[in-house]
Amino acid sequence: MWNKVFPKRFELLKAYILIFISLAFILRFCLTFWYYPQIDASLFVLIKTFLIGFLFDVGTVSFFALPYAIYLLIIPKKLHGSVFDRIITYIGYSLGLLIFLFSFFAEITFWEEFERRFNFIAVDYLIYTYEVVKNINESYPIPLLLGAIFFVLFIVMLITKKANIFKKTFNNETVFKQKLIPTILIILTSAIFALFIKNEDAEQFNNRYNNELAKTGIYSFFAAFRSNELSYTEFYNTIDEDKAFAKVKQKLTAPNSEFLQPNERQIFRTITHSDSLQPAQKPNVIFICIESLSASYLNSLGSELKITPTLDSLSNKSLFFTNLYATGTRTVRGMEAITLSIPPTPGRSIVKRDNNTNLFTIGEVFNQQGYERNFFYGGDGYFDNMNTYFGGNGFNIIDRGRGFLLDSDIKTKRTNIDDDEVSFENAWGVCDEDIYSKVIKEADEAYLTETPFFNFVMTTSNHRPFTYPENKIDIPSGTSREGAIKYTDYAIGNFLKQAQKKPWFNNTVFVIMADHCASSAGRWNLNIDKYRIPAMIFNLENAAPQKIEKLSSQIDMFPTLFALLNWDYSSNLFGLDIMKMKKADERAFIGNYRNLGLLKDQKLMILSDQHVVNYYEWETDNDNLIPKPIDTNLLEETISFYQVADYLYRNNGLKLIK
Known part of the structure; x- marks a missing residue:
């Protein structure tokens, strides 16, 4: 079933989605363990926290997967594995992984300071890059962190290559009809989250930490970017x-x-x-x-x-x-x-x-x-x-x-x-x-x-x-x-x-x-x-x-x-x-x-x-x-x-x- 939804041409995109969801789960698990005494750790609440978090992870990764899914849909079969196709794929995959890895590392430092997922503070700080970058540089071992990010990126790229995922993506006979199913699925998921799901919908708990754990950092960031002010009367x-x-x-x-x-x-x-x-x-x-x-x-x-x-x-x-x-x-x-x-x-x-x-x-x-x-x-x-x-x-x-x-x-x-x-x-x-x-x-x-x-x-x-x-x-x-x-x-x-x-x-x-x-x-x-x-x-x-x-x-x-x-x-x-x-x-x-x-x-x-x-x-x-x-x-x-x-x-x- 999974392979029918994602044919060989979509093998790399499938891996990309799984990597993001896996990393998001690991981060959520680590934050839960880190603040375990503060959260509501009853079994039902904990399961619900991770389930809501998983849904937001899926919604978040759908936005990142959408451009590449459309690219895969419209590129004809004769260009599969061409130099153009390889350049676009390698650059897009590397850049996408780098964004994910950087955001996860950044979330840890942000949580350490504010005990929250990204919010309007993170958005505000984008404006004042001098103070923020200098503060980060003075507070954390930046060369070590960047080295760790690029090291993980290298390992993931290596595993992807060793698993022949690039080869399957470039060498296949996937036709347009087969590519249509995963593309429509990703478009629908993105549309649902863009039009109907709010970041506040993750807040289903009395305990604030559970509410924050149920969110996804990148999604929270863009939600804060869109709503930095609230109308009181509305x-x-x-x-x-x-x-x-x-x-x-x-x-x-x-x-x-x-x-x-x-x-x-x-x-x-x-x-x-x-x-x-x-x-x-x-x-x-x-x-x-x-x-x-x-x-x-x-x-x-x-x-x-x-x-x-x-x-x-x-x-x-x-x-x-x-x-x-x-x-x-x-x-x-x-x-x-x-x-x-x-x-x-x-x-x-x-x-x-x-x-x-x-x-x-x-x-x-x-x-x-x-x-x-x-x-x-x-x-x-x-x-x-x-x-x-x-x-x-x-x-x-x-x-x-x-x-x-x-x-x-x-x-x-x-x-x-x-x-x-x-x-x-x-x-x-x-x-x-x-x-x-x-x-x-x-x-x-x-x-x-x-x-x-x-x-x-x-x-x-x-x-x-x-x-x-x-x-x-x-x-x-x-x-x-x-x-x-x-x-x-x-x-x-x-x-x-x-x-x-x-x-x-x-x-x-x-x-x-x-x-x-x-x-x-x-x-x-x-x-x-x-x-x-x-x-x-x-x-x-x-x-x-x-x-x-x-x-x-x-x-x-x-x-x-x-x-x-x-x-x-x-x-x-x-x-x-x-x-x-x-x-x-x-x-x-x-x-x-x-x-x-x-x-x-x-x-x-x-x-x-x-x-x-x-x-x-x-x-x-x-x-x-x-x-x-x-x-x-x-x-x-x-x-x-x-x-x-x-x-x-x-x-x-x-x-x-x-």
Whole structure:
């Protein structure tokens, strides 16, 4: 039967399909063995996982087999085995195998970092080849990996030749009618997967790891390439637009705020603190956004690693927020939450979307108070569209540029970190000590002008390949994330020691918070404990050190600071003053590019695409989610926040008021 479907002329194509399916099975088996404790390993679920995976493997390989199948169909019998036929066949077979082998090796490294099949992150990284290629080169033994790929390619080619598969393909009497059957079968398989099968159809399990194992990496990659953005109104539950705005406004209402146009679909309002007993303060503000720092790494938040002595010490001298959560899992998502003070919207971050300039950000609040705004990044801010976003929203750019210019319509200035200011550099930019040295240099110059400044500093050292200057800490560079975290902590301590010697230090507030956790991977689509991050406000005048245990979100940090500074300002921000939160106000927004969650009172409501809703009770002791009947009130509140956030972005409701 198998030989009737695939006649001799299709012998090589048959081998090609079998090789891909075999390699895909081996990879799936290895990932299953690697993460066996995390998956649902009951027999039925495991069989179903591999069966779905097999079907996606078949669908994926059909796309690659299609061009050669059509070629085999249309080439007449008299050209079988000709020089032209041999050249096309050898090149096509070698190239196809090389793509498969490279993708399988790449999947292993991607899984090691994100514990997922290829997704939109892999697609995004195609744009930034310099950083990605350099990071891979610094993180992995590239010559060894490439050598292994080509060695396997050579072995497969040799086995193919020894098995006389090339000979059977070139020397045969297969007629057009015989070639029609396998070609139609491959065309139909490709058409079914192209038109009717979505990558999300593999997600048939409660356990996230099983969902990922059931997918095929290449198929997932192209699925992410096609759907890098999701329409909220098309894919998620909605309610009446006016009702959604009414609910959000109710949650944002405070005695000291007044909506400018209460009957319109917007949340612009004035916030006043004029009646405060304390006068308004205008200190310099330096915000340190730490790359990938989970709360679980700090001893002051429960760790036993002892790798963050500086931050642990600062936690006792600061307003220390012990129950605060990041909104997402990537740096640009953290930047979006911090600067726009907005719940995450589905798909890619607003930082990377079109129409993301001239928005009302926290930078505008500083602008209202007469501050100069600066964005510091140790790499090239072209990466992840950071320069366009920050520059287009009023920030001056200080980065390690490689020649890319700001868009012509961006009027802010750009300052380069020069070679003589760099002591250490890797794929992601200069080390944290170097970026802090640049911050101090720019602060010294700003002090002379007597203009208050707000510096947004994005660190990079706590990022794979985890390399940093030698002889700074007792963990060798490039060996582990723990070493990178300890160096990150060391660099902050060194920075503060240098800053304390400066005349501007006493009038400078330091806000420290992570952009996201080191990893978001776990059994669930949203693993709550993988979103908890450290956050603190240090050196604020008249603010006694204390621990704030209220459940809060990354979007609340700067509205809280503005309240502590007693500022009157106009606002388009979703964030609340954590210090004045009532128990009923405590909540955290957490999400990824497809799942949007609202955490409140140990309950988690999750909105997913395809109009799926899940509701859980969170068991904190084991970080477990127990399914519960839907709470309709919390569901409407969750929908309202995410629907309004999406509406405002898509209808220019986040723009500055002219």
